[in-house]
Amino acid sequence: SAPVSTSTSSFHFWCFLTVVRPMATEDAMRLMADMEPGDVTPEAVTTSETVPETVNSVTAPEGTARVWRKLAMAMVPLALIAVAYHHSEPWDATTKMDVAETVELTGAHSTWWDPNTQCTKMFRHVMQDGLGTVAMGEFDFSTQKLKMKHIKTPKQAAKALQDPYTNFVHVGKCGFQNRAVVWLYPDHTGDPSSAFLMANGECQRLATQFLDKDDSADCVAVYRVKSPRWGLAALDHFHGANTITHAVVGGHGSDSTKEDGVLVMSRMIYLSGVKSVDSMALVDTLHIKLTMHATVFLDSCYAGINGIAEMFSKKIPEHWIMGGTVSLQSYIKVHSTPFDGSAESGPTQVTSEIAEDRVIDPSLKIAMGRGNTQANYVQGMILQPEDGKMVQSKSYYKTGERMVAWLGGKNMGAVTQWLYPSGNGKVLKIGSKVKVLKSFEAFRMETSRTKALAVFPQSLPEGLSGTCVFLHSIGNAPTSGNALITFDLPKEYQDADKTGGAGQTLGALLVLTTDFQHLEIEV
Numbered sequence: 001s002a003p004v005s006t007s008t009s010s011f012h013f014w015c016f017l018t019v020v021r022p023m024a025t026e027d028a029m030r031l032m033a034d035m036e037p038g039d040v041t042p043e044a045v046t047t048s049e050t051v052p053e054t055v056n057s058v059t060a061p062e063g064t065a066r067v068w069r070k071l072a073m074a075m076v077p078l079a080l081i082a083v084a085y086h087h088s089e090p091w092d093a094t095t096k097m098d099v100a101e102t103v104e105l106t107g108a109h110s111t112w113w114d115p116n117t118q119c120t121k122m123f124r125h126v127m128q129d130g131l132g133t134v135a136m137g138e139f140d141f142s143t144q145k146l147k148m149k150h151i152k153t154p155k156q157a158a159k160a161l162q163d164p165y166t167n168f169v170h171v172g173k174c175g176f177q178n179r180a181v182v183w184l185y186p187d188h189t190g191d192p193s194s195a196f197l198m199a200n201g202e203c204q205r206l207a208t209q210f211l212d213k214d215d216s217a218d219c220v221a222v223y224r225v226k227s228p229r230w231g232l233a234a235l236d237h238f239h240g241a242n243t244i245t246h247a248v249v250g251g252h253g254s255d256s257t258k259e260d261g262v263l264v265m266s267r268m269i270y271l272s273g274v275k276s277v278d279s280m281a282l283v284d285t286l287h288i289k290l291t292m293h294a295t296v297f298l299d300s301c302y303a304g305i306n307g308i309a310e311m312f313s314k315k316i317p318e319h320w321i322m323g324g325t326v327s328l329q330s331y332i333k334v335h336s337t338p339f340d341g342s343a344e345s346g347p348t349q350v351t352s353e354i355a356e357d358r359v360i361d362p363s364l365k366i367a368m369g370r371g372n373t374q375a376n377y378v379q380g381m382i383l384q385p386e387d388g389k390m391v392q393s394k395s396y397y398k399t400g401e402r403m404v405a406w407l408g409g410k411n412m413g414a415v416t417q418w419l420y421p422s423g424n425g426k427v428l429k430i431g432s433k434v435k436v437l438k439s440f441e442a443f444r445m446e447t448s449r450t451k452a453l454a455v456f457p458q459s460l461p462e463g464l465s466g467t468c469v470f471l472h473s474i475g476n477a478p479t480s481g482n483a484l485i486t487f488d489l490p491k492e493y494q495d496a497d498k499t500g501g502a503g504q505t506l507g508a509l510l511v512l513t514t515d516f517q518h519l520e521i522e523v
Contacts, residue, residue: 119158119203122210123171127154132172132219136160139168139223141230161198164188167224172210174219177240179291181209181217183248184231185299187224190266196250196299198222201330208334209246209349217245226266228282235285244289246297246334246349253300253308255327255373261306263298280315287316293341297351298323299332304404304411305476313406320347321406322415325476328402331355337418338425343407346418346427353402357478383455385441390455400478414473416481420513426521428468428483433522436464440518442485442509458509461490469508481513 126132134157137148146168151157160166167187174180183206185196210220223234231249251263286296296312296319303309304323313321320341332353339346364376382393403415417427423437441457448454466487472479487506493499511519 116155116158116162116199118200118207119161119198120154122203122207123154123157125207126171127157132174133170135168135170135174136166137168138165141226141233158203161203161222164191164194164197164224169220169222171206171220172218174221174238176238177243178218179243179245180219180221180239181206181246181248182235182239182244182289183220183222183250183299184234184265185222185224185248185250186252186265187226189226190251190264195252201332205332205334205351208336228265228276228278231265232278232282232285235282235289239289241288242291244286245291245294247286247290247294248297248299249286249312250299253302253324254306255302256306259305259307259310261302261308263300263303263308283312283315287319290316290319293348294319295347295349295351296321297334299328300324301327304406309404309406310409310411314409317408319407322347322351322403323406324353324402325404326357326402326478328353329355335419338421339418339427347405347415350405350415350418351403352415352419354399355402355478356397357400357402358396359398381453385457390457398478399480401481402478404476411476413471414479414481416479416513417471417473420481420516422519422521423517424520426523428471428516428519428521430468430471432468434466434468434485434519435522436460436462436466436518437520438462438518440515442487442511442515444507444509446507458506460487460509464488464490466506466509483511483513483516484508485511 123134126134134151135148136151136157137146139146149160149166151160161169165188172178185191185198206220210217221234221238223231223238225231225234235244249263251265253263254261290296296316298304298309298312298321300308301324304325309321309323332351335350335352337346337348337350339348341348358377359380361376361378366376367374377396379394379396380398382395383390384393385391401414401416401419405412405415405418417429420428422428422434426432428434439459439461441459444456444458446454446456464487466485468483468485470484472482486508488494489499489505
């Protein structure tokens, strides 16, 4: 059965909500996809540049992909500005967040706005600045034959990368012992909807890692594979041990709360340790290839909560594994962090997606029909400061971080913990003692009279001390990552030994992630 889109806004990745299919069809597909890959050798890759050009251009199949691409182009994704609650409004490219430049609401960088601009820019940088070569083609894992594509310009390279039939991509200085960023994506047989199209959003992620001046990889390698067995072959024959700085494993994912999900690379090929020996072999091989502080991103819907990330993390315990809690869109970005990769510090880089999400209405039953499920959502109250006042509106949408990180087989929570370090480069944790470095506004949230929600903005002065009592980084759901911090009374009150009649502290105040940089965490 075809994958089902969960919402009109989730146009980049299609996810399997429920797998319902005849056994005969499943057996046939499994047999087809489990074909043994050819005996690929490094020598075959080395001599691939001498292969006569046999493919000048390849076009994607017509049909479903075109329809969804047109539909997606007509949609304008929204990005929300967060305060105590999040207000839904169109993305404004001029909006600036008071936080490190690498962290932002990513609506302006959707794959669908202009699918080739960022890719062309990346390839131009590689070609003009002597960073290596661009080699693309169609590799047959059964016969070991590689049909090279004739790439002369950055635009041609961007177009070839977007072609779902381009299953072999080496950019930069790609050798068996060279440091590489490696992507394993489904080939065209497992992605008829072109959900794993490689365009602006993907190239921006590649460029972040490949062109980073501090810790760049020598090579970007992308393989579109039919099965875990073919993915294993690509890793084994093109990359040596301890060479992969970041790996992306992509595939259609399933919505599951019982940790029995799947990652489907091509039809019925599940990347699940329970259901496939080949899956275990792929993960074991990837483990050997990773560098000391390498990270892994599971580019698959629900992979952070449906058991896939947990399986990867248990088999690769010393590496940070990241995956989504919901159906992913095309706003995924990669951010460097100031951390060293250890459990005490945090991952050296974070894969993040900040986008819109809705909130389940638990009082209404879920709608079931034809193998699909439809949830009911609750409308929220939006409060936003405007000219010194709190302006109220309503929306079904909030903004949140969709990714969680795993380490040592344990879910470590939302990646916001490492995206927003303090002003002195530390991770805010429950129990952390903090001091205000620069004045900012926090929010006291209480009730008024019976069921009225009361929100009081408070401008916090420099030098104010407090203790973090809670972080919105739990729950395996898209979340803000905001903190509740109990702040002491200002020094003037303490010197006078007075409370002002409002309590011994300022109470627990909601501090937004974008203001963590204005705090110093005491060591």
